[in-house]
Amino acid sequence: MPGAGAKLSAYGALTRLNKPIGIWLLMWPVLWALWISSSGRPDPHVFIVFVLGTVLTRSAGCAINDFADRNFDGHVQRTKDRPLVTGAVDPMEAIAICAALGLIALGLALTLNELAQWLTLAGGILVVTYPFFKRFFPMPQAYLGIAFTWSVPMAFAAQTNQVSRIAIVMFLAGVAWTVAYDTMYAMVDREDDKKLGIRSSAILFGDADRFIIGIMQLMTLLGLWLIGHEMELGLWYGLGLAFAAMFALYQQLLIRDRKPDKCFRAFLNNNYFGMSVFIGILLEYTFR
Numbered sequence: 001m002p003g004a005g006a007k008l009s010a011y012g013a014l015t016r017l018n019k020p021i022g023i024w025l026l027m028w029p030v031l032w033a034l035w036i037s038s039s040g041r042p043d044p045h046v047f048i049v050f051v052l053g054t055v056l057t058r059s060a061g062c063a064i065n066d067f068a069d070r071n072f073d074g075h076v077q078r079t080k081d082r083p084l085v086t087g088a089v090d091p092m093e094a095i096a097i098c099a100a101l102g103l104i105a106l107g108l109a110l111t112l113n114e115l116a117q118w119l120t121l122a123g124g125i126l127v128v129t130y131p132f133f134k135r136f137f138p139m140p141q142a143y144l145g146i147a148f149t150w151s152v153p154m155a156f157a158a159q160t161n162q163v164s165r166i167a168i169v170m171f172l173a174g175v176a177w178t179v180a181y182d183t184m185y186a187m188v189d190r191e192d193d194k195k196l197g198i199r200s201s202a203i204l205f206g207d208a209d210r211f212i213i214g215i216m217q218l219m220t221l222l223g224l225w226l227i228g229h230e231m232e233l234g235l236w237y238g239l240g241l242a243f244a245a246m247f248a249l250y251q252q253l254l255i256r257d258r259k260p261d262k263c264f265r266a267f268l269n270n271n272y273f274g275m276s277v278f279i280g281i282l283l284e285y286t287f288r
Helices: 002-014 021-037 044-068 091-109 114-133 140-149 151-160 165-188 190-196 201-230 235-254 260-287
Strands: none
Touching: 002 044, 002 091, 021 044, 021 140, 021 151, 021 165, 021 260, 044 091, 044 114, 044 151, 091 114, 114 140, 114 151, 140 151, 140 165, 140 201, 151 165, 165 190, 165 201, 165 260, 190 201, 201 235, 235 260
């Protein structure tokens, strides 16, 4: 039993279930999309499928990411204790876990309409291929943004059987937000990544990193404002965006000296950005 407990703990670390921040950052755009596409009344079945699918997909993505990075993580201070580096999990186990979780998520998606099923297939390809883009693509955070926010058109398709203009704007806003917060995350490992030859937006942006992150944050807020204007959302939604903007400013203060610990705190703070937007949406449809 102690051995089984240790193995389960290693699997939890591999899939990052012990670090739920990634689940929340994936979940907030899903909830934005489900509530706005349904005018505040998401279908219960669709809601359950997307919540479970978000957890499963994130866990599968972490497993394949650690498999792809297993020869690099040992050289980075933040990742040197990951289970594939320490030997607590075998590489083939990581692939098997990724495949199992992906198949469960696919099974859930098969209960949705045909358009949502096709979008799910495309999303699965994005998740599996992302970790390998860090080897050659100069801005893998943009690819991650597409993979992370692919749930938005999926949610609109599942609710309405179409991908509307609102869905596209929300998708683009989500991509910009992901690039912003994942660049903060990449700023933590910038020096290690340079030594290892791993590409990141933090390296690509150089001294313009804070400015470009700010532009991405503004693009996110502008996209969300345009959605509110188009959908005639009122005070509660506006307050949600206002609080999100305040969190974005706070993140700028945290990263101003580019210290790794503060950049990581700024990354984590994005949970409150996404939460603020959702609370605004939720209150808007509750009290309108």
